[in-house]
Amino acid sequence: MHKKPNQFSVNGKVMNRPSINWEDTRVFLAIAREGTLSGAAKQLTVGIATISRRLERLESSLQIRLFTRDQQGYTLTDEGRDLISPAEALEQAGMAFGEAAYRNHDQVKGHVRLATAQGLADYLITPALPKLIADHPMLTLEIVTSVATTNLHRRDADIALRMVRPDRGNVSIRQLGLLGFGLYASHSYLTTRQNPSTSILSFEHDDFIGWSEMQQHLPAAQWLTKRVKGRPHRLTTTSLSAQISAVEAGIGMAILPHFIAKKRNLVCVQQELGCDQPIWLAIHSDLANSRRVRAVVDFLEGLIAENKVLLA
Structure with missing residues (x-):
């Protein structure tokens, strides 16, 4: 006989699985371990009324009596004792699930x-x-x-x-x-400038490494355009690394980020360019x-x- 997911068979008889709130199994285990509702309530940090209500709900769902009540407290019935092991397995599975979720979250x-x-x-x-x-x-x-x-x-x-x-x-x-950006040159370039007697901020005879046409929107490219006044750059590139290599080789001067140029031991010819x-x-x-x-x-x-x- 075909069984639905919510059904199981006992001695050939198909029965519906009880609808259980799995949180109630924690209440069941707490009462079994503590022997009293008050002890279980303290362990789970909830009220005694809540413990009692959840136990009643679990017993109603399972349709069995889990404890006998007397003046000494709560004692497991035979049916209740049979459920301790699967309840503890469920408890361990819940803890493992929570730990896995925490590890994934963390x-x-x-x-x-x-x-x-x-x-x-x-x-x-x-x-x-x-x-x-x-x-x-x-x-x-x-x-x-x-x-x-x-x-x-x-x-x-x-x-x-x-x-x-x-x-x-x-x-x-x-x-x-x-x-921040500045105008940088190598030591070798500065010692061989075409007109060393000219002020260091006069760039009429200097060679520059500039950006290609596609990068003319960059502040560095715009600053150079104003300075060279129509003269062609000695070299144009499409990458910063190529500009750094060209400056280190002494080909000319370029506008470079301060933090990079100083690490490469290049000389800052002009620090404030308005290109930051x-x-x-x-x-x-x-x-x-x-x-x-x-x-x-x-x-x-x-x-x-x-x-x-x-x-x-």
Whole structure:
């Protein structure tokens, strides 16, 4: 005979499973262990009336008497004693379930896609990643670097740490810090300038490393355009790393982030250019409460705060 999920058979007879509130089994075990309603109520930190009501509900669902009551307290019936072992198994299963849920909740895992500027990725974020990985070994990270603005609304990335403020989309935005820029050259270039007697801030005969046509919207590119007054750059690139290499090779001067140039032992020819840019953190609003995203956001916030002076 085919049985439904809520049915079982005893001696060939199909019976309906009792509808049990599994929380009532904790009351059953507490009374069995304590011997009184008051003892069970204290153990479970609920009222005696609640204990009594739940016991009655359980006995009604099972349609058996679990305890005998007398002046000494509550004593298990034979039927009740038979249920101690399965009730304890249920208790252990519930504890294991809760512990597993807690471990899963406590552990950050998954994949996060971070869009950021190449300079921040190469010289700030990546060197600090070992700590993030050690804290969250189940987390994987993808870093996307490009000068173009990543569209979080299209889910191109989960998080963006950029110098360009997103102006649309369902995103949460805030400023974390400021990235300072200066005009830098190598020691070798400065010793061989075409007109060393000229003031160091006169750039009429200097060579510059600039950005390609696609990056002319950048503050650094606009500053150079005004300074060279139509003269071609000695070299144009599409990446910050290429500009740093060119400056180190003595090809010319370039506008670089202070925190990178100083690490490369380059000389700051002019510090205040008006090219400083805010560092914006943007998160897709639907992901603001995601544990994996939150872990990376906390890491980035701490990293920017720790290096705030160096960056600016």
